[in-house]
Amino acid sequence: MKLLPSSEIWFVTGSQHLYGPGPLKQVADNSAKIAEALSTSKRIPYKIVFKTLATTPDEILKVCEEANSSATCAGLVLWMHTFSPSKMWIRGLSILKKPFLHLHTQFNRDLPWGEIDMDFMNLNQAAHGDREAGFIHTRMRLGRKVVVGHWSDPEVQDRIGAWMRAARAWQDWQGAKFARFGDNMRQVAVTEGDKVATEMKFGFSTNGYGIGYLVAKIDAVTDKAIDALVADYAKRFTLAPALRKGGKEHDALRYGARIELGMRAFLDEGGFKGFTTTFEDLVGLRQLPGLAVQNLMADGYGFGAEGDWKTAALLRAMKVMGEGLPKGTSFMEDYTYHLSPKGHQVLGSHMLEVCPTIAAAKPTLEIHPLGIGGKDDPVRLVFDAKAGAARAASLIDLGNRFRLIVNEVDAIKPPKLPNLPVARAVWECRPDFKTACACWILAGGAHHTSYSYDVTTEMLEDFATIAGIELVTIDADTKLGEFKQNLRNNEVYYHLSQGFRA
Numbered sequence: 001m002k003l004l005p006s007s008e009i010w011f012v013t014g015s016q017h018l019y020g021p022g023p024l025k026q027v028a029d030n031s032a033k034i035a036e037a038l039s040t041s042k043r044i045p046y047k048i049v050f051k052t053l054a055t056t057p058d059e060i061l062k063v064c065e066e067a068n069s070s071a072t073c074a075g076l077v078l079w080m081h082t083f084s085p086s087k088m089w090i091r092g093l094s095i096l097k098k099p100f101l102h103l104h105t106q107f108n109r110d111l112p113w114g115e116i117d118m119d120f121m122n123l124n125q126a127a128h129g130d131r132e133a134g135f136i137h138t139r140m141r142l143g144r145k146v147v148v149g150h151w152s153d154p155e156v157q158d159r160i161g162a163w164m165r166a167a168r169a170w171q172d173w174q175g176a177k178f179a180r181f182g183d184n185m186r187q188v189a190v191t192e193g194d195k196v197a198t199e200m201k202f203g204f205s206t207n208g209y210g211i212g213y214l215v216a217k218i219d220a221v222t223d224k225a226i227d228a229l230v231a232d233y234a235k236r237f238t239l240a241p242a243l244r245k246g247g248k249e250h251d252a253l254r255y256g257a258r259i260e261l262g263m264r265a266f267l268d269e270g271g272f273k274g275f276t277t278t279f280e281d282l283v284g285l286r287q288l289p290g291l292a293v294q295n296l297m298a299d300g301y302g303f304g305a306e307g308d309w310k311t312a313a314l315l316r317a318m319k320v321m322g323e324g325l326p327k328g329t330s331f332m333e334d335y336t337y338h339l340s341p342k343g344h345q346v347l348g349s350h351m352l353e354v355c356p357t358i359a360a361a362k363p364t365l366e367i368h369p370l371g372i373g374g375k376d377d378p379v380r381l382v383f384d385a386k387a388g389a390a391r392a393a394s395l396i397d398l399g400n401r402f403r404l405i406v407n408e409v410d411a412i413k414p415p416k417l418p419n420l421p422v423a424r425a426v427w428e429c430r431p432d433f434k435t436a437c438a439c440w441i442l443a444g445g446a447h448h449t450s451y452s453y454d455v456t457t458e459m460l461e462d463f464a465t466i467a468g469i470e471l472v473t474i475d476a477d478t479k480l481g482e483f484k485q486n487l488r489n490n491e492v493y494y495h496l497s498q499g500f501r502a
Contacts, residue, residue, distance in 0.1 A: 001300030001323055003176075003273055007074040007168045010051040011035040012063055014084030014133065017055055023123050027081045028053045030107040034079075034151050043157040045324065046164055048077065054084075060092035067098045075099040075167035075466075077160070080129030081107065082122065086136035093140060099167050099466040101160065102137065104130045104148040143465045159458065166462035169317040176204035178274045178302065178312050179267065181214055182281030185306040190446040193310055193397035201402060202467060204273075206309040209266075215284035217269075218262030229257040237365040237381060249367045249377075252287070256379035259285070260292035267301065274302025274312040279351070282375055290352030290380035291365070294423075297355035303331050305353055308448050314395045314404075315450040317463065327386060327453030328357030332425065334392075334447060337433075344433030345412070345426055348392075348451065352380040354423035358453065359383040360413070368421035384414045385425030392449040393460055394440075401494045404464045405445040406457055407436055407474040425451065430476045439474045439483045470494060 013031040015024060028050075035050035054060045067073045075098050106126045137144055145163045149156040184192050195206045230253060233239065242249040267275060275296075279288050297303050300323070302316025315331055322329045331353055338345040351370060356363050363381040370378055394405045409427040417424060429436030457473060464471035470490055474483070 003271065004323065005171050006072050007171060008047040008049055008072050009164055010067060010073055010076045011048050012051050012076050012078050013053050014080040015053060015055050015082045016084055019082060019122055024053065026123060031081060038151060038157065041157050043154060044161050046168065057088045057091055060089050064092035064096040067096065073098055074171040077101050077103050079103045079105060080126055080133050082125050083129040083132060086132045089136055093142060099170060101145045101147060101163050102133065104146060105151045109150045109152065143468055145462055145465060162456060162458045163462045165321040166459050166466055169320040169463055170466045172320045173317060174203040176273045177271055178204060178206045178309055179270060179272045180206055180208040180276045180307060180309055181211055182278040183208055183307055185278040185280050188306065190396060191306055191308040204313055211281050211283055214262065214266055217266045218258055221258045221261040225261050226254050226257045229261060230254060233365060237363050240364065240366040243365060243367060243379065252367050252376065253379050255286055256291040259287065259289050260295055263289065263292050263296060274316045276304045276307050276309050276312050278307050279372055286376045287378040288352065288370060288375055290378040293353040294356055294381050297331060298357050303353060304448060305350060310395045311448045311450060314393060318450045318452050318455045321459050322452055322454035325454035328355065329450065329452035329454060330355035330358045332392060332449045332451035345428055347424060347426055349422050349424040352378060352422060356381050356383065358385045360386045366421060381423060382421055383423050385411060386453060387411050387413045388453055390427065390451060390453045391455060391457060392451050394445040394449050396444050396446060402469045403443065404460060404469055404471045405440065405443045406460050407440060408457060431478050435478060435480050436474050438480055439478060442484060442487060443472050
């Protein structure tokens with residue numbers, strides 16, 4: 001994946017000098033063993049390093065300052081092995097800019113009932129040391145994840161791993177750049193937003209670039225580079241006969257490859273992590289980019305159609321969260337419905353741009369008319385998406401805050417669609433179609449989404465906590481009345497919450 005940051009998580013343990021050097025050495029040794037065991041677990045996606053045993057306000061401040069300035073530190077795991085008076089943590093936590101997870105655990109899993117004495121009790125008192133820490137975190141109104149249980153517990157490790165993926169996605173957003181080829185399309189509202197507020201809140205920037213700059217890169221691509229990429233297409237995809245060498249549309253395939261190579265050159269040169277396109281601004285292009293967008297998404301770039309830069313950024317974040325996982329993440333759109341009394345289903349697709357990482361089988365590379373855009377017929381990958389549990393997510397700008405909306409869905413094997421020449425997914429919504437769609441619309445969810453089989457609701461919840469934004473989830477337990485009341489409650493909470501840290 002392009003421009004993916006090198007990431008590690010710092011394990012920081014709190015204690016105090018009350019216990020003397022012997023117990024403190026034991027605390028440090030135990031912490032190092034936990035960090036090593038977590039770091040080598042297959043359930044933990046990135047490296048965890050034991051950074052320090054913090055026993056004074058100055059030590060705590062120092063490690064928080066170091067974390068802020070570290071390019072590799074994606075976040076911290078905090079644990080209080082013993083009692084650690086939490087006033088010591090105020091200065092450090094006040095300046096900490098990196099996300100943290102509070103792990104409520106203890107070194108030993110089982111209590112040695114017949115051997116317990118006061119030395120054991122003094123050493124192993126996370127049961128109330130972590131409660132002291134929890135108070136100051138809450139008093140300071142700090143967003144964090146709390147994970148409870150023994151550090152060797154698979155569920156505990158999975159929850160830590162989910163948070164780590166969210167923390168890395170947040171790290172990836174800091175300083176990220178997204179290119180907008182053209183502007184917002186027509187008079188669509190949800191794809192607009194406040195790019196200044198977004199950069200202040202999330203750390204990434206979005207800027208527009210005239211299509212002429214992209215066309216210059218596309219025109220500069222050499223025939224030799226096109227030959228190599230077309231040969232690669234033939235290995236990875238099943239080419240329609242008309243696109244094969246000697247076929248009547250082979251030149252269209254070569255032009256699709258030219259677009260991909262030109263876009264890659266532009267994005268690489270500018271250090272961009274995602275981009276948008278629009279079929280209203282294609283001056284100088286023969287085709288609307290389809291195949292190029294699909295392949296770039298497969299390599300981890302964020303994408304939003306029709307100028308939808310928020311979805312491009314969210315898709316990049318979800319690509320980072322799912323990095324290394326096998327099932328795939330894509331740009332998506334709820335396109336049309338199957339409203340049979342026997343069961344309601346959503347047909348998700350887009351004109352061209354669905355990522356092949358979600359394909360159930362080897363995609364076919366085809367060419368068909370598009371019907372809009374007024375350009376030559378574009379090449380694109382056609383495939384059915386996988387069956388399985390998935391999530392569709394939307395990031396919207398409500399003016400006074402940002403909201404992340406998540407709907408859990410169950411994708412099924414699509415029926416035969418012989419006349420639909422684009423990639424597609426079919427799913428059933430949780431808890432049911434009518435409730436899910438009503439909730440989505442009431443929450444203001446966009447028609448574009450980031451759709452993933454790998455990224456879990458827990459990861460997205462952790463990401464929203466790190467970002468300090470509202471999350472609303474539509475899942476198997478959602479009830480429409482409760483959902484509507486939660487939206488009303490959230491309006492009050494987020495209006496007042498800016499003053500709650502005093």
